[in-house]
Amino acid sequence: MGKKIFFTISLIIVIFIIVLFLFFNGSFGNDVTELNVKDDKKNMENIAPETVPEKIFEDELKDYQKNKENVIQEKTPEKEGASTTKRNGDTQVLKASFTRSGDAWNVDVTLKHPDSGWDHYADMWRLVTEDGEVVTERVLAHPHEDEQPFTRGLYGVKIPEDINILIVEARDTVHGWSDDRVRVDLTREKGDKYVVKK
Numbered sequence: 001m002g003k004k005i006f007f008t009i010s011l012i013i014v015i016f017i018i019v020l021f022l023f024f025n026g027s028f029g030n031d032v033t034e035l036n037v038k039d040d041k042k043n044m045e046n047i048a049p050e051t052v053p054e055k056i057f058e059d060e061l062k063d064y065q066k067n068k069e070n071v072i073q074e075k076t077p078e079k080e081g082a083s084t085t086k087r088n089g090d091t092q093v094l095k096a097s098f099t100r101s102g103d104a105w106n107v108d109v110t111l112k113h114p115d116s117g118w119d120h121y122a123d124m125w126r127l128v129t130e131d132g133e134v135v136t137e138r139v140l141a142h143p144h145e146d147e148q149p150f151t152r153g154l155y156g157v158k159i160p161e162d163i164n165i166l167i168v169e170a171r172d173t174v175h176g177w178s179d180d181r182v183r184v185d186l187t188r189e190k191g192d193k194y195v196v197k198k
Contacts, residue, residue, distance in 0.1 A: 090178035091122040091170040093193065094149055098184060100198040105157045109138070111170050112149035121145075125152070125170040129163055159186070168194070 091113040099106045113122035121143035127135040138154045159166070168182040184194045 090175050090180055091125075091172050092149075092178070092180050093125070093168050093170050093182045096168045096182050096184060096194040098186065098194070098196045101156070103158075104155075105159055106153060106155040107136075107138075107157050108151055108153040109168055109170070110149050110151040113144075113170075113172055115143040115145045115148070115172075117143055117145065120172060120174045122170060122172045125168060127157070127159075127166045127168060130165050130167065135159060135163070135166065 091111055094110040094112055096110070097108040099108075107127065109125045111122050111125060115121035121140075123140050124137060125140070126137040129135065136154060136157050138152060140152060144150045164186045166184045166186065168184060169177055170180070171177040182193045183191075184196070185191055186196055189196055
């Protein structure tokens with residue numbers, strides 16, 4: 001009788017040890033892990049996949065709209081008598097000189113602008129028709145911090161014979177095309193801020 005009891009107790013202990021061994025060795029743990037993974041996948045499936053991308057897109061759209069407000073929109077010249085109110089820092093067109101040379105023109109334009117270096121300076125003037133068609137452009141290749149106002153010319157400019165009215169425009173690298181323009185009538189010897197020599 002005593003041997004049977006001892007054998008039964010020993011068997012129970014052995015079974016208990018085997019169960020503990022299997023549990024800590026991962027057999028049951030793997031089952032639990034698999035259940036957790038399945039639960040995680042199920043939870044992931046319940047999350048709308050569009051939620052995060054939409055948030056990112058909304059942020060990018062806001063940044064784009066903010067940057068778009070800072071983009072300088074070029075303007076076509078306005079008709080005579082339109083407002084020429086200058087914005088602070090705009091390039092001023094002080095005067096323009098048109099000299100006929102054969103079938104072409106030599107054009108000198110005097111500008112004034114508070115150039116402060118490569119990040120902000122007057123970088124171009126141009127001639128456009130009243131309809132906004134560009135006749136020619138004069139690139140200003142560098143800042144003129146120590147030369148204000150300054151005059152730069154363009155020679156051998158071809159102006160169509162049927163064009164008598166031109167607009168002189170100038171721009172800078174920050175504000176774009178200035179509202180300060182000079183309207184030139186090539187049939188007159190001089191006008192407001194311009195002279196014509198034939």
